[in-house]
Amino acid sequence: MKKDTSYKVSGRREEIANLVNAQGYASIEFLADKYAVSTQTIRRDILALSEHNLVARLHGGAGSVSSLINVSYDARRISMLEEKQRLAASTAALLRSSKSIFMTGGSTMEIVAKELARISTLCIITNNIHAAIHLYSKTDIELLIPCGKVRHHNGCIVGPAAMEFIANFHTDFLIMGIGAISPEGRLLDYDYEESMLMGKMMKHAQDTILVTDHTKFEKSATAQAGHLRDISYLVTDREPPAHFRELIDEHKVTLVIPD
Secondary structure, eight states, X not given: OOOOOHHHHHHHHHHHHHHHHXXXXXXXXXXXXXXXXXXXXXXXXXXXXXXXXXXXEETXXXXXXXXXXXXXXXXXXXXXHHHHHHHHXXXXXXXXXXXXXEEOOSHHHHHHHHHHTTSSXXXXXXXXXXXXXXXXXXXXXXXXXXXXXXXXXXXXXXXXXXXXXXXXXXXXXXXXXXXXXXXTOEEEESOXXXXXXXXXXXXXXXXXXXXXXXXXXXXXOSEEEEEGGGOSEEEOSSOOOXXXXXXHHXXXXXXXXXX
């Protein structure tokens, strides 16, 4: 394969940045096939673009850097799948039977739901349709779902009726994902209504378990759901950056990192 000229490289990278930010996510294999180059070349392109904050490096591809629009649900479902499965197993290990649990939306929560389905006599309250699919057939799990508006892009139920429904309960745990964590420790998401619902669940749960991969420490979003001080456990796939570790220690959050 001939070495790319500077003109070809810059042109390709500009196109990749535009494509990724337009559709939210693109895999390395897709981009390599589209531009007829090796996967190693695409990895170099993504690294260079991410260093200029033009795309976000994700497992197996690149995602949008927008703080207003999240990567599509289907893309998040397959991104960092092995890491999310380990996070889900570690989260389930913190729980035991006969507990009540709020669960938020998100692709990570869907994988957590599969693990929770193995625990008996739980009461789970969730606005996450994808998670509910893995729980509804378990006869020893009581599943409660609010009414409201269903978001087509991620299967979350939101709105005033959902908020009212959540306010009627007080649970042992909230298990939540998040879109981003700011350098100040703010828990941020892309959707105002979903972040409000997460905040309501946080106030009505005794302990909150935040389950998130390391990339969320490097992202930005617009709507605040809470703060690291509101979290009891942080389950993540690798040691957080030093500044975040200081916040975690300051607010006495229990850090859980799967082996």
